[in-house]
Amino acid sequence: GGSGGSVARLKQIRTATRQYRGKLYVLSRQVHGMKWRARVAELDGGTLRLFKVHRGGRLSHSKPLLLRDLDAAEVAMVARSRMIAPTPFVFQLVTPHRTLLFCGEDETVACAWMHAIRSVATPPPLAARELRVKPRTRFVLPVRVDGIAGEETTFTWEWHVVDKDLGFEGYFEAEGEDAQYPTLVAKWNRHTAQAGKVFGTYTVRRPGVLMLCWDNTYSVFTPKHLTYTITKETTPV
Secondary structure, eight states: OOOHHHHHHHHHHHHHHHHOSSSOEEEEEOOTTOSEEEEEEEEETTEEEEEEEEGGGOEEEOOOEEGGGSOHHHHHTSOOOOOOOOSSEEEEEEOSSOEEEEEEOSTTSOOOOOGGGGGOOOOOTTOOEEEEEOTTOEEEEEEEEOOOTTEEEEEEEEEEESSSOOEEEEEEEEOSTTOOSOEEEEEEOTTTOOSEEEEEEEEESSOEEEEEEEEOTTOSSOOEEEEEEEEEEEEEO
């Protein structure tokens, strides 16, 4: 039941998710017993609006969040790509000001990267970074790939985790009109993941974004701590 307009609005947002790569629409269904069924984030002309879709289809609105109030790293989280992930999943971005959490429902719903991600810098080579992945959360680290013609860039990552049962996936999203959905380039199954070091490498010959994703969505209460390093080497083809 519920208002037909709200249901139509939800369908419209779902459709827009598939059509517009430059805007963000995020849905997250909630478990049974919650007062609302889905959360929707809409990016429209520099304003991020959050909605809750209640039982019966009613929509409620939260205070609009102006993008000019966010720093560049936060804006980069407000979306472009589509990720394939367990259901439900959460993307986390930690900034100097706040921790942003975005939720998604399936592969047609995406938290990812507005065009501002093009200015996100690659982490300094050989710089060990510490990371804390919250419970029920996927942490996504974007790495910009310039991809100059006639050259190929090989990225090598190493991460050391103290806790077991932390999943890991690497995706690459190429730029250009012929770009497809992000390609899965690495996977570390959480069921077999043990504490220790994990190595990975991927070579690209075109510009895009390499996304390293640590998956702690299956842990209800326990955060996971890790350190990582990323290096890159560019050679002529």
